[in-house]
Amino acid sequence: MRILNLSFPDNSEIKYKISKFPDGQQDIVIDKDSIPTTLEGRPVPICITSRFNSFLDLELIICTTKALRRLSVLEIHLYIPYLLGARSDRHFQEGGNSYLVDVIAPIINAQSFRTVMVMDVHSDVAPACIHRLTSISNKKLLDFFWKENPNNGWGSYVFISPDGGALKKIYKLADSLGFKGDIVTCSKSRNEQGELSRVLVPLNTREHSDKEFVIIDDICDGGRTFINIADNIKRNGYTKNKIHLVVTHGVFSRGFMELLKYFDVIYSTNSYSDAELGEAHEYYERIKQLNIF
Known part of the structure; x- marks a missing residue:
């Protein structure tokens, strides 16, 4: 497995460049040559790591996942020690939503990560609504x-x-x-x-x-x-x-x-x-x- 570190590019084993456009759009271009292949010629598993302390981080995670899929990477893991919205794990008031359950979880689940790793997750709700989530002990x-x-x-x-x-x-x-x-x-x-x-x-x-x-x-x-x-x-x-x-x-x-x-x-x-x-x-x-x- 190789690491694609979105928080610290210099520490990333998989090299990439991020572009930001005037209207706020972010995009990523991954260096295909930095992704090793197996003996069978397939790309090795990749783990995306991110601080995920804003919705912009989620946008970049999605862009990265889609770019890796286009490069035929089949096995992608996500390491997000901090889970944005973990405290908003229930419906607090009429007219509102559960930010974790209704907003964050469906987007993460749509990426079909092999595993999602979170450190000291806030409650049991996150593992229940995010597929294949593992809470790492503190x-x-x-x-x-x-x-x-x-x-x-x-x-x-x-x-x-x-x-x-x-x-x-x-x-x-x-x-x-x-x-x-x-x-x-x-x-x-x-x-x-x-x-x-x-x-x-x-x-x-x-x-x-x-x-x-x-x-x-x-x-x-x-x-x-x-x-x-x-x-x-x-x-x-x-x-x-x-x-x-x-x-x-x-x-x-x-x-x-x-x-x-x-x-x-x-x-x-x-x-x-x-x-x-x-x-x-x-x-x-x-x-x-x-x-x-």
Whole structure:
């Protein structure tokens, strides 16, 4: 199998050129000579990789797939660690749609990929509506966290699940890591507008007084939920305990400065984008990114 990397052309084994027209259209021309063939003379399988953090990325994925088909490539895989629209996995209100189910999934399915690989998929809806989708565990990110903290054993930590929806994944993750410590699930309340109004973190003062807390989830957008969780921990007397935020996909739409008031270290991958530190550049040692591209 060979890689066609749409996010980092210099790292792509299959060479190509992208054209952009004044009206917004994108197109791709693939170098046929960069595609190896099997002993039988057929093109080898190709894996398209993309960050897929905008609809323009989906357009380019489609253009690439069609171009490969015209070059007689039969086996095409798709590697999109971040899945655009994964959070919009249900119909939220009358007159709207489920962006994942109604928009994204049908387009991806129409390409007939051999496999679709996503990292730490948001919910069970994506595997149910996207054909041959495989969710890659975020274990690699927790291994990265472990390597960054070599002096502590897993017994030094408490894993925190932001809600019940993430709990099942965290238990599987803990089992794969050999983590035997406590896993705490938060409870959240929302007001009539759907805004988060209250977070409860059921910690035990006697058992957790000397622990470090690791909040684990798939996506951090602005980070308000995680800030509320960390604030609740501190308000309950854990002012000297370290709090870590470990999120697979870091959107960080509000930057890092507010998050760094509550978290000692933030861990993420570059699935969505490379971390833009901005005014947080002087705190770069507290923002750790695992490169998966």
